[in-house]
Amino acid sequence: DTEVTQTPKHLVMGMTNKKSLKCEQHMGHRAMYWYKQKAKKPPELMFVYSYEKLSINESVPSRFSPECPNSSLLNLHLHALQPEDSALYLCASSQTLAGDYEQYFGPGTRLTVT
Amino acid sequence: KNQVEQSPQSLIILEGKNCTLQCNYTVSPFSNLRWYKQDTGRGPVSLTIMTFSENTKSNGRYTATLDADTKQSSLHITASQLSDSASYICVVSALGGTSYGKLTFGQGTILTVHP
Numbered sequence: 001d002t003e004v005t006q007t008p009k010h011l012v013m014g015m016t017n018k019k020s021l022k023c024e025q026h027m028g029h030r031a032m033y034w035y036k037q038k039a040k041k042p043p044e045l046m047f048v049y050s051y052e053k054l055s056i057n058e059s060v061p062s063r064f065s066p067e068c069p070n071s072s073l074l075n076l077h078l079h080a081l082q083p084e085d086s087a088l089y090l091c092a093s094s095q096t097l098a099g100d101y102e103q104y105f106g107p108g109t110r111l112t113v114t
Numbered sequence: 115k116n117q118v119e120q121s122p123q124s125l126i127i128l129e130g131k132n133c134t135l136q137c138n139y140t141v142s143p144f145s146n147l148r149w150y151k152q153d154t155g156r157g158p159v160s161l162t163i164m165t166f167s168e169n170t171k172s173n174g175r176y177t178a179t180l181d182a183d184t185k186q187s188s189l190h191i192t193a194s195q196l197s198d199s200a201s202y203i204c205v206v207s208a209l210g211g212t213s214y215g216k217l218t219f220g221q222g223t224i225l226t227v228h229p
Binding site: 043048056090100102106108 | 146148155156157160165201203216220222
């Protein structure tokens with residue numbers, strides 16, 4: 001099974017809402033990633049977890065808060081977002097953080113902030 | 115600064131024709147190069163991954179080449195199908211340093227296959 005699942009598929013939220021994105025993998029991967037992708041642009045790395053510890057934070061605003069409750073789950077908590085945060089949010093996982101390993105991407109959550 | 119450049123930005127071909135997409139990179143130290151296919155609104159799906167010592171790799175109708183000396187790669191699609199319409203992204207991974215754990219993405223080539 002090489003599947004990364006993400007829920008929800010679509011999310012519409014107001015600027016005062018609090019919501020969460022969820023990502024799950026059962027491949028035994030120990031590195032998990034959050035990316036943000038705007039239309040017709042490549043994915044931009046946001047956060048990386050390695051062995052359930054935050055390893056990389058690409059200077060992401062604090063209105064995005066990642067959480068890795070266990071080795072299979074990755075959450076992204078959203079609060080007080082701005083309309084420009086509307087994008088496709090992709091989760092990915094790899095065996096470890098080392099660059100030799102394949103990254104498997106989930107189908108993404110399409111987020112719209114109104 | 116690590117960079118990946120792809121050409122062309124977009125390409126339109128007729129069903130059944132072949133095409134070649136290009137990728138140039140300046141990522142150092144080089145670990146591997148990947149080609150991903152991304153359908154609109156979906157996550158990228160890996161087509162091939164090549165290390166320094168590999169100069170060609172195939173996956174069905176997709177064949178990727180790598181010239182590590184000139185830091186160039188190409189993705190050749192044979193006998194295109196309508197379902198090949200997607201964005202094709204060249205992605206390079208560094209061995210370590212400040213880029214450890216990070217991928218450098220190209221801007222992608224948008225391929226449209228017409229019947």
